[in-house]
Amino acid sequence: MTAGQILADKEVKGFVARKLDSGAVTFGYRYRDKTTGKQRWLGLGLHGNITAEQARDFAKKAAGEVADRKDPQGELEEARAEAKRETLAAVNTVNAVLDAFEKDHVEGLRSGDQVKAAFENHVRPRIGEKSIYDLKRSDITTLLNEVKAESGPVMADRVLAHVRKAFNWQMVQDDEFKSPIVRGMAKTKPKERARKRILADDEIRDVWAALDQIEQPACYPRFVKSLLVAMTRRNESARMHTDELERDLWTIPGARYKNKLDHVIPITPAMRALIGEKPAGCKKNSWFVFSTTTSGGQLDGAKPFSGFSKAKKELDRIIAEIRKKEGRAPMKQWQLHDLRRTGRSLMSRAKVDADHAERCMGHVIGGVRETYDRYEYLDEKRVAFEALAAMVDMILKPPAGAGGK
Structure with a gap:
């Protein structure tokens, strides 16, 4: 076989062997997804790591799945994506994101201590252990309602502003994350936030x-x-x-x-x-x-x-x-x-x-x-x-x- 050459198996339709530019031979299964009509390629392994007979057996199994209107390559991609999401979720908790945000953006700011205190007192105890990929708008709403009940609506809006900045910072560098914060979550209006309270x-x-x-x-x-x-x-x-x-x-x-x-x-x-x-x-x-x-x-x-x-x-x-x-x-x-x-x-x-x-x-x-x-x-x-x-x-x-x- 020469580089780029493909040999098709006569026993299992779609089962092929292809020689790569490196000289290695890889086995694969070509099929058409019956739902989308698109041509698909399912890699089965390299010759040496797997024998031709083993690859043929995998191809037969994949052919059966395709006959049942399944998409083996699509399922493999989804499984890999899910594994990636689980890995990211384990690493990117709200606490981890806040830690990184504080180190990159908050430290050295005149208001840095206030931002950290807002996270420590109101955010971390409530949603700190959650994965940012599992957060829902209802989680943020519940958080803000609890802060409002405990420390007032102005503090709730300060917490909202700090968390929004942290999540926006995360979105800049994370293609997988989308902030659950939306307009309308604030607990006060700008005029209401202008305090006039003095002590008698x-x-x-x-x-x-x-x-x-x-x-x-x-x-x-x-x-x-x-x-x-x-x-x-x-x-x-x-x-x-x-x-x-x-x-x-x-x-x-x-x-x-x-x-x-x-x-x-x-x-x-x-x-x-x-x-x-x-x-x-x-x-x-x-x-x-x-x-x-x-x-x-x-x-x-x-x-x-x-x-x-x-x-x-x-x-x-x-x-x-x-x-x-x-x-x-x-x-x-x-x-x-x-x-x-x-x-x-x-x-x-x-x-x-x-x-x-x-x-x-x-x-x-x-x-x-x-x-x-x-x-x-x-x-x-x-x-x-x-x-x-x-x-x-x-x-x-x-x-x-x-x-x-």
Whole structure:
């Protein structure tokens, strides 16, 4: 036989031997699929791995299947495809995809910790072990409904946004995967997501009272209080490092601030008390102010605090107990970020100049003033933060006979 030559068997129609360019001889069975009418080829094996008689027996069996209107090659392809799907399913669980997405896309982002927390607290426990190829729209809907019931509709939509990005990232590199997320799954409308919640005076007192009862993590009460007295965002305070402190100023670097600009906060006595002293187990000259990591059984400040969800649930539980014991209605759902908005509102109550209050929040005063006014307003900001601290102190210790909101 010469390369490319085909020899047909006289006993079994369609059974052939073909010589390849490499010199090897392969056996095969040619037939026409009775359903589609297409010519098909079923490989039976190489000469040497299989004898001509063995190949002929396989061809006879295939001929019988074709006579019964079956497609042996199609069934083989489907079996291989199913085996591939099973292999992919075993490897590509939701957890595996989230791990890869976090490593490739999330790490290093300013909001990276929030994305990881959303996955860890809401997604992985519910669908983490599922294969992404088995996910259905109903799985996502159930997930979002449970998050909504547990943490509110806004959190449900944040989880949806993070999962959508992860699944879109997976689709770019995976021909087999199609995201089950579709339009209409969101639990709120854009206007509804713009929060206006601030804490009333009695709610501030409840939060502070509950914080006094929390034993672990030890840094959590100081951390939560800093969100109000410094009007910071969650991660801005959580990642506070002593390298950012210089005398009576705290500079949050632009690399981890929302507007990408350095934000300088004068350290008032109230804030100084929350910063505290050097952790007993810290062997370095700098540390994370709010930390739970230990060395030799003592706090060492090596890593920033990150257990937000668990600690917040415990805080809410204690607040609920306080209000129930006093015969008051449950506290309306609230978030840590509401403290920042509350602080800004308290500055207005304290008659702080609106522009100075906005600068205390790190907001840029736009227009021509943004371009030409390079004065840092540190003295004005210090006065504003001290006014805020005084207002908080008055709320926590109202004058005799004064009514609280």
